Amino acid sequence: MAYPTNLDSFTSPTGSDYQNSPPHATQHSSANTAINELETKIGISSSDCSSATDGQVLTADGSGNSAWEAPDLAKSAIASQAQGDILYYDGSAWARLEAGTDGQFLKTQGAAANPTWAAMSVGASSESIKAGASAAVYFAAAWADIDATNLAFTLPSSGTYLIYCSVRMVHDGDAAIAGFIRLYNQTDGAAVTNSQRLALAPQNTNFGLFYVGVSLIWVVTFDSADEIRLQGLAEATNTVGIYDSATGYNTFGYVKLA
Numbered sequence: 001m002a003y004p005t006n007l008d009s010f011t012s013p014t015g016s017d018y019q020n021s022p023p024h025a026t027q028h029s030s031a032n033t034a035i036n037e038l039e040t041k042i043g044i045s046s047s048d049c050s051s052a053t054d055g056q057v058l059t060a061d062g063s064g065n066s067a068w069e070a071p072d073l074a075k076s077a078i079a080s081q082a083q084g085d086i087l088y089y090d091g092s093a094w095a096r097l098e099a100g101t102d103g104q105f106l107k108t109q110g111a112a113a114n115p116t117w118a119a120m121s122v123g124a125s126s127e128s129i130k131a132g133a134s135a136a137v138y139f140a141a142a143w144a145d146i147d148a149t150n151l152a153f154t155l156p157s158s159g160t161y162l163i164y165c166s167v168r169m170v171h172d173g174d175a176a177i178a179g180f181i182r183l184y185n186q187t188d189g190a191a192v193t194n195s196q197r198l199a200l201a202p203q204n205t206n207f208g209l210f211y212v213g214v215s216l217i218w219v220v221t222f223d224s225a226d227e228i229r230l231q232g233l234a235e236a237t238n239t240v241g242i243y244d245s246a247t248g249y250n251t252f253g254y255v256k257l258a
Contacts, residue, residue, distance in 0.1 A: 123257055136242075138239065176201070179241070180233045185228060195220070199240075
């Protein structure tokens with residue numbers, strides 16, 4: 001039996017028609033073809049409409065079986081699909097976001113907008129280097145700027161920053177005196193909260209004068225483009241500090257994270 005190319009028009013016989021009008025064989029052939037193709041189209045399993053619930057669709061498994069099921073996006077064909085594409089809902093229908101270029105990331109634009117591919121961006125950064133004649137710059141016994149010009153910077157905007165310093169500490173070695181470093185917000189006129197760090201605290205006093213490299217980091221959120229300075233403090237004057245050099249041992253900088 002061939003699948004019809006158009007819908008059949010059946011002539012229903014009346015009580016006064018003869019058996020050959022319409023032709024009995026033609027009537028049976030058309031009816032059998034329609035029933036056969038209808039079974040092929042719907043399937044052979046129990047899938048009558050009375051068993052379906054709101055929103056279900058009639059599906060076929062390719063082996064003649066059919067069933068009412070909830071829509072399955074995995075079985076949907078999206079036009080021009082390709083490897084790396086992303087499926088998203090645009091507010092009215094499912095849509096395809098073509099694969100981005102190498103290195104891009106998927107960026108959300110909020111609940112009322114479609115996602116997009118975007119390039120990674122590196123935050124603003126800056127670094128100050130303190131260089132000068134070789135000499136020790138000792139901390140006072142009270143908090144003070146280490147160098148208000150060279151170990152200071154002004155942030156470009158509000159945001160969250162990774163702030164770091166790398167300094168060459170010097171200690172006279174005569175006593176177990178500790179040295180501390182912190183961040184100071186010159187704009188606000190106050191120390192940055194929880195920024196105090198122990199930089200150097202020797203226990204053995206038999207070394208004599210010695211040097212050691214110290215690196216410290218902070219992650220801080222600022223509400224404006226503040227000026228930030230590096231401050232130092234020692235438990236006793238003229239014992240702990242940093243050592244200056246023309247080659248620039250001491251640096252202070254930032255990287256904007258967000």
